Amino acid sequence: xxxxxxxxxxxxxxxxxxxxxxxxxxxxxxxxxxxxxxxxxxxxxxxxxxxxxxxxxxxxxxxxxxxxxxxxxxxxxxxxxxxxxxxxxxxxxxxxxxxxxxxxxxxxxxxxxxxxxxxxxxxxxxxxxxxxxxxxxxxxxxxxxxxxxxxxxxxxxxxxxxxxxxxxxxxxxxxxxxxxxxxxxxxxxxxxxxxxxxxxxxxxxxxxxxxxxxxxxxxxxxxxxxxxxxxxxxxxxxxxxxxxxxxxxxxxxxxxxxxxxxxxxxxxxxxxxxxxxxxxxxxxxxxxxxxxxxxxxxxxxxxxxxxxxxxxxxxxxxxxxxxxxxxxxxxxxxxxxxxxxxxxxxxxxxxxxxxxxxxxxxxxxxxxxxxxxxxxxxxxxxxxxxxxxxxxxxxxxxxxxxxxxxxxxxxxxxxx
Amino acid sequence: xxxxxxxxxxxxxxxxxxxxxxxxxxxxxxxxxxxxxxxxxxxxxxxxxxxxxxxxxxxxxxxxxxxxxxxxxxxxxxxxxxxxxxxxxxxxxxxxxxxxxxxxxxxxxxxxxxxxxxxxxxxxxxxxxxxxxxxxxxxxxxxxxxxxxxxxxxxxxxxxxxxxxxxxxxxxxxxxxxxxxxxxxxxxxxxxxxxxxxxxxxxxxxxxxxxxxxxxxxxxxxxxxxxxxxxxxxxxxxxxxxxxxxxxxxxxxxxxxxxxxxxxxxxxxxxxxxxxxxxxxxxxxxxxxxxxxxxxxxxxxxxxxxxxxxxxxxxxxxxxxxxxxxxxxxxxxxxxxxxxxxxxxxxxxxxxxxxxxxxxxxxxxxxxxxxxxxxxxxxxxxxxxxxxxxxxxxxxxxxxxxxxxxxxxxxxxxxx
Numbered sequence: 001x002x003x004x005x006x007x008x009x010x011x012x013x014x015x016x017x018x019x020x021x022x023x024x025x026x027x028x029x030x031x032x033x034x035x036x037x038x039x040x041x042x043x044x045x046x047x048x049x050x051x052x053x054x055x056x057x058x059x060x061x062x063x064x065x066x067x068x069x070x071x072x073x074x075x076x077x078x079x080x081x082x083x084x085x086x087x088x089x090x091x092x093x094x095x096x097x098x099x100x101x102x103x104x105x106x107x108x109x110x111x112x113x114x115x116x117x118x119x120x121x122x123x124x125x126x127x128x129x130x131x132x133x134x135x136x137x138x139x140x141x142x143x144x145x146x147x148x149x150x151x152x153x154x155x156x157x158x159x160x161x162x163x164x165x166x167x168x169x170x171x172x173x174x175x176x177x178x179x180x181x182x183x184x185x186x187x188x189x190x191x192x193x194x195x196x197x198x199x200x201x202x203x204x205x206x207x208x209x210x211x212x213x214x215x216x217x218x219x220x221x222x223x224x225x226x227x228x229x230x231x232x233x234x235x236x237x238x239x240x241x242x243x244x245x246x247x248x249x250x251x252x253x254x255x256x257x258x259x260x261x262x263x264x265x266x267x268x269x270x271x272x273x274x275x276x277x278x279x280x281x282x283x284x285x286x287x288x289x290x291x292x293x294x295x296x297x298x299x300x301x302x303x304x305x306x307x308x309x310x311x312x313x314x315x316x317x318x319x320x321x322x323x324x325x326x327x328x329x330x331x332x333x334x335x336x337x338x339x340x341x342x343x344x345x346x347x348x349x350x351x352x353x354x355x356x357x358x359x360x361x362x363x364x365x366x367x368x369x370x371x372x373x374x375x376x377x378x379x380x381x382x383x384x385x386x387x388x389x390x391x392x393x394x395x396x397x398x399x400x401x402x403x404x405x406x407x408x409x410x411x412x413x414x415x416x
Numbered sequence: 417x418x419x420x421x422x423x424x425x426x427x428x429x430x431x432x433x434x435x436x437x438x439x440x441x442x443x444x445x446x447x448x449x450x451x452x453x454x455x456x457x458x459x460x461x462x463x464x465x466x467x468x469x470x471x472x473x474x475x476x477x478x479x480x481x482x483x484x485x486x487x488x489x490x491x492x493x494x495x496x497x498x499x500x501x502x503x504x505x506x507x508x509x510x511x512x513x514x515x516x517x518x519x520x521x522x523x524x525x526x527x528x529x530x531x532x533x534x535x536x537x538x539x540x541x542x543x544x545x546x547x548x549x550x551x552x553x554x555x556x557x558x559x560x561x562x563x564x565x566x567x568x569x570x571x572x573x574x575x576x577x578x579x580x581x582x583x584x585x586x587x588x589x590x591x592x593x594x595x596x597x598x599x600x601x602x603x604x605x606x607x608x609x610x611x612x613x614x615x616x617x618x619x620x621x622x623x624x625x626x627x628x629x630x631x632x633x634x635x636x637x638x639x640x641x642x643x644x645x646x647x648x649x650x651x652x653x654x655x656x657x658x659x660x661x662x663x664x665x666x667x668x669x670x671x672x673x674x675x676x677x678x679x680x681x682x683x684x685x686x687x688x689x690x691x692x693x694x695x696x697x698x699x700x701x702x703x704x705x706x707x708x709x710x711x712x713x714x715x716x717x718x719x720x721x722x723x724x725x726x727x728x729x730x731x732x733x734x735x736x737x738x739x740x741x742x743x744x745x746x747x748x749x750x751x752x753x754x755x756x757x758x759x760x761x762x763x764x765x766x767x768x769x770x771x772x773x774x775x776x777x778x779x780x781x782x783x784x785x786x787x788x789x790x791x792x793x794x795x796x797x798x799x800x801x802x803x804x805x806x807x808x809x810x811x812x813x814x815x816x817x818x819x820x821x822x823x824x825x826x827x828x829x830x831x832x
Contacts, residue, residue, distance in 0.1 A: 041488040072457040
């Protein structure tokens with residue numbers, strides 16, 4: 001994509017009301033637009049990052065967990081929430097049908113997925129089964145000051161699993177934990193993200209969060225470096241240490257963190273509410289045991305920005321960088337330089353590299369280099385008159401800041 | 417994908433309240449689930465069709481029109497609609513922020529896209545520019561009885577274009593018309609779809625609809641077979657004939673049709689409402705001229721079903737078929753047959769064909785063949801004990817119903 005065609009621009013200044021670093025950087029670099037507190041639109045560069053994250057998650061859901069993707073509605077009948085006794089929770093957005101009927105906007109989908117399953121499930125042979133979607137959720141947060149970390153409208157992957165036995169559920173839940181840890185590795189935040197024990201509710205001693213270390217995190221976690229797990233502060237006094245190796249609270253390291261995913265045992269709470277039953281091997285009706293597994297796709301995007309930036313701007317991990325390469329053309333008023341840059345752009349695209357090509361001629365070189373650092377694409381190639389005279393180009397890794405001046409051939413080898 | 421793993425099942429009977437044929441067939445075949453009138457969830461097979469349609473549309477937007485994809489919010493501030501005087505239109509779903517603030521759900525995005533552009537546009541050099549999204553829309557229809565043809569929540573592609581001059585706008589608008597006709601060809605409904613003159617409003621004599629012939633259509637159109645265009649009944653008396661060749665109303669053929677897309681000249685109505693200005697070549701402020709261009713992705717899916725079915729079920733055009741091949745395994749209780757079917761399934765997937773493989777062993781052959789016809793995947797391969805004895809498989813084209821019994825090699829050649 002050519003920067004000259006991109007309708008977004010980087011911004012020097014943005015509204016001071018926006019205090020969250022993730023949103024400030026994403027707004028300045030032209031990835032998102034703020035519609036109101038907690039509500040953002042995703043612009044071309046932002047949507048590319050969102051899709052990259054979504055596709056990494058999707059692949060793990062489809063292939064590793066064998067889950068089936070659906071797209072459930074965002075409009076929900078309020079009566080379903082009366083059945084689960086969640087009709088009074090304060091994060092619901094309420095609305096009404098013309099002609100009568102109370103609705104809420106989906107903040108999660110247990111109230112839709114369970115009646116949906118009830119249409120199809122009949123026998124224990126149909127289980128275990130996992131279905132998921134990647135879809136916008138709506139939560140009427142009283143305060144929304146964390147940029148895209150806590151949106152009133154946000155993109156989420158939500159998976160629901162159904163099982164005939166506790167053993168089957170536990171096996172799936174264990175596998176889901178591993179899959180989640182793999183996902184954070186693939187998203188480039190694996191090193192900072194901890195499986196974290198959290199409050200379990202009625203059906204299980206624990207639920208599990210995935211907490212990414214960050215100074216601006218709303219959560220505090222106690223980390224056990226021996227077991228590579230953590231405990232949410234909310235339950236540390238009940239547990240009094242690491243649930244795996246029995247180290248005491250005092251021996252654990254406390255850190256601030258952002259919750260980048262969570263998985264819950266749901267027991268039969270929702271199956272019971274909708275009278276979901278399957279026949280077991282002996283023909284007896286049983287209520288399936290459920291689990292739910294969430295990752296906020298847009299929240300992960302914001303978390304990555306919080307975890308990976310410097311004074312110059314965003315630093316995308318390669319895995320989610322909106323483009324493979326940012327090609328910065330300097331001195332494009334010189335015909336040979338322009339031709340060289342254009343040829344290189346075509347060449348990279350032919351090799352199936354996605355390229356953001358700064359082909360602007362009405363902007364100074366310094367401005368372009370600053371823009372490239374702000375936008376944070378993981379690899380930069382810089383073309384200029386001086387370099388071209390020596391038959392060289394410059395290659396820069398955004399993360400390390402290291403630069404290398406070398407022949408085009410050897411730089412292209414690096415990118416492959 | 418294996419049918420034994422698919423959580424959906426075909427249904428013999430569905431609720432009689434659902435009267436629209438598109439929804440009845442899609443519900444019976446397990447493509448969608450009805451959450452309430454006009455609100456449907458898309459199940460694994462349905463989501464595959466939706467994504468195929470969306471990707472055909474997306475490619476034309478990106479490549480042919482050079483438009484930029486974004487994802488705007490579904491929550492809109494009501495105050496933006498007060499500025500455009502659309503705050504009283506009755507299709508709006510209203511809701512409120514906890515802590516105060518009136519919102520509506522997006523039924524279209526002029527009220528979001530214009531202020532968004534205002535953040536970035538400054539000069540005539542930035543135009544023309546087109547941006548689009550593929551996103552859920554919410555319309556509070558009083559009646560919603562047409563299945564997924566007229567949803568209260570539905571998936572839509574909406575493109576907005578911005579121009580400095582009427583000439584530039586008209587050139588883009590003309591190109592958009594051609595792109596739309598290409599899209600319907602690629603969706604397999606080109607032969608039945610007519611560019612249709614419709615009411616234009618304040619800024620232009622006409623807007624244009626794309627109407628697909630269908631007995632259940634809500635619109636009536638007058639077709640000029642010479643020019644291959646149509647006129648919506650609503651304006652036929654004003655126009656009194658074909659606007660292109662001047663044939664009179666009487667000489668045109670009247671048909672019922674479903675609107676599968678529409679494009680509107682918007683003039684400066686929305687630019688003016690939000691005070692969107694750019695500098696022209698002489699440094700003078702001008703309000704960009706806009707166009708908007710919609711295709712209901714889920715509505716197109718329903719329209720295709722209305723256009724393409726028989727007494728046995730759905731007939732997907734190849735272009736949007738959820739899988740390339742439906743592999744029906746009969747007599748799978750026989751070890752050799754099972755092995756042969758499994759090998760064929762792997763072989764087809766290795767050749768990058770998407771395959772729905774009916775590997776069920778607890779269902780009769782007759783039932784599987786009926787299911788395959790109901791689901792409507794465009795090509796079927798049938799494997800059975802009898803056929804295998806002769807080293808043959810059966811190939812069936814769902815549309816023509818033609819079958820061919822031949823060697824595996826020659827059938828695979830057909831599918832390539």
